[in-house]
Amino acid sequence: MSFDLQPSLNNEWIRLEPLQGGDFEALYAVASDPLIWELHPNKNRHQREVFKGYFDGAIASGGAFRVIDAATGTLIGCSRYYDLDESARSVAVGYTFIARHAWGGRYNRALKALMLDHAFRFVDRVIFHVGVGNLRSRKAMEKLGGVNIGELSVSYQGEPSHRNVIYKIDRIDWMKARDQFQF
Numbered sequence: 001m002s003f004d005l006q007p008s009l010n011n012e013w014i015r016l017e018p019l020q021g022g023d024f025e026a027l028y029a030v031a032s033d034p035l036i037w038e039l040h041p042n043k044n045r046h047q048r049e050v051f052k053g054y055f056d057g058a059i060a061s062g063g064a065f066r067v068i069d070a071a072t073g074t075l076i077g078c079s080r081y082y083d084l085d086e087s088a089r090s091v092a093v094g095y096t097f098i099a100r101h102a103w104g105g106r107y108n109r110a111l112k113a114l115m116l117d118h119a120f121r122f123v124d125r126v127i128f129h130v131g132v133g134n135l136r137s138r139k140a141m142e143k144l145g146g147v148n149i150g151e152l153s154v155s156y157q158g159e160p161s162h163r164n165v166i167y168k169i170d171r172i173d174w175m176k177a178r179d180q181f182q183f
Helices: 021-031 048-061 107-119 135-143 171-180
Strands: 014-018 064-069 075-085 090-098 125-131 147-154 162-170
Touching: 014 107, 021 048, 021 064, 021 075, 048 064, 048 075, 048 090, 064 107, 075 107, 090 107, 107 125, 107 171, 125 135, 135 162, 162 171
Parallel strands: 090 125
Antiparallel strands: 014 064, 064 075, 075 090, 125 162, 147 162
């Protein structure tokens, strides 16, 4: 069975829908908050021209989602699958951001649970790349059961080079721990 990188997924808290080219303005309205990016390696992503590069990459990836608050129908962010390696049975999840009003609650856990549950229908390992200095995201990864497996120096199209911490969650570990997460 082939990995469907852009299904529509939902739970009590969020809906994930395939990101479309026409979503730029609505998504940029969320992403234009500089505080969303304060711990991110690319702190300028709130700027329209920088965000345009992020958005274009998301569309080109074929695995990006708009994240919608299920209760209100409001667009609150974006995430994607990338780096699918069928031979290694792994995929990465990332490029995630969520509106500040949705921080510290159930939204990120609900988002990651949907993406992990779907991914583990096809792969055995999910990888996450988190900026070394992004302590908020690193703590969130650890709360989800992510295991730090090292660091990697990376450079994205037109963005400055930086270091990421690499986390993994294996299917067997997720299946054991999944029910303990409160959404």
